[in-house]
Amino acid sequence: MLKIDKRLKQEIESHGIAAYPYEGCGLLLGRQVKGGNGRIDNVVTSLFPVANSWEVEEEKRERFLIAPQDMLQAELTAASQGLDIVGIFHSHPDHPPIASPRDVAWAAWPGHSYLITEIRQGQSKQSRSWQLLPDRSGFEEEEVQFM
Amino acid sequence: MPNFRIPTPLRPYSGGNSEVKVAGATVGEALNDLTGQYPDLRQHLYDGSDLRSFVNIYLNQEDIRYGDGVETTITENDTLMIIPSIAGGAGWVVD
Numbered sequence: 001m002l003k004i005d006k007r008l009k010q011e012i013e014s015h016g017i018a019a020y021p022y023e024g025c026g027l028l029l030g031r032q033v034k035g036g037n038g039r040i041d042n043v044v045t046s047l048f049p050v051a052n053s054w055e056v057e058e059e060k061r062e063r064f065l066i067a068p069q070d071m072l073q074a075e076l077t078a079a080s081q082g083l084d085i086v087g088i089f090h091s092h093p094d095h096p097p098i099a100s101p102r103d104v105a106w107a108a109w110p111g112h113s114y115l116i117t118e119i120r121q122g123q124s125k126q127s128r129s130w131q132l133l134p135d136r137s138g139f140e141e142e143e144v145q146f147m
Numbered sequence: 148m149p150n151f152r153i154p155t156p157l158r159p160y161s162g163g164n165s166e167v168k169v170a171g172a173t174v175g176e177a178l179n180d181l182t183g184q185y186p187d188l189r190q191h192l193y194d195g196s197d198l199r200s201f202v203n204i205y206l207n208q209e210d211i212r213y214g215d216g217v218e219t220t221i222t223e224n225d226t227l228m229i230i231p232s233i234a235g236g237a238g239w240v241v242d
Contacts, residue, residue, distance in 0.1 A: 063236035068203040071230045084155035088233055095237035103235035111156030
């Protein structure tokens with residue numbers, strides 16, 4: 001389960017609207033805590049927005065890339081605050097917030113929450129979150145609790 | 148011994164450890180030692196015999212691609228980090 005403050009959700013939506021018609025992206029910082037049934041919950045306490053580093057401008061409408069240098073800075077920032085990177089957020093401009101085959105193909109680790117926000121015609125719509133299966137074969141949706 | 152920092156999502160595959168001491172004179176040897184100690188890590192770092200394309204190894208905050216890659220030499224007090232490039236997007240075509 002992903003737990004995230006409503007204020008942070010609004011910041012993610014604003015980030016996606018600002019990036020429209022391109023995809024916006026960033027990291028979710030927080031902690032992993034034990035939830036019910038032995039489940040691990042990702043609890044988000046702050047955001048680390050980054051630039052979409054995909055090289056081809058026009059393809060940013062349906063692609064994003066978080067550069068390793070940005071990921072390194074996010075790791076160091078999180079560590080300095082006693083936090084972890086618990087997930088990634090990105091927007092799907094004019095597409096539903098469903099983890100795509102492209103998201104699966106390029107996903108990094110199981111255990112991260114992949115929060116996707118639909119931005120349609122410049123307005124934020126639904127956000128849904130996904131996790132890579134341990135065998136890397138696909139994503140499964142996870143519950144999101146907006147606190 | 149050099150130290151590997153393990154990203155949070157991979158800690159279930161490293162015995163819960165956030166840092167692992169590794170043996171080796173190069174980054175490649177350190178990676179082999181790491182995945183020898185924790186074989187379950189290998190599936191997430193390697194595709195066959197090669198590091199996965201999104202996996203970047205940083206030595207003291209420098210990308211080893213700008214050094215000698217996995218042949219980059221390491222010393223006693225070095226810190227290695229596993230940093231992914233994360234990509235994706237709404238497109239349904241995988242290329």
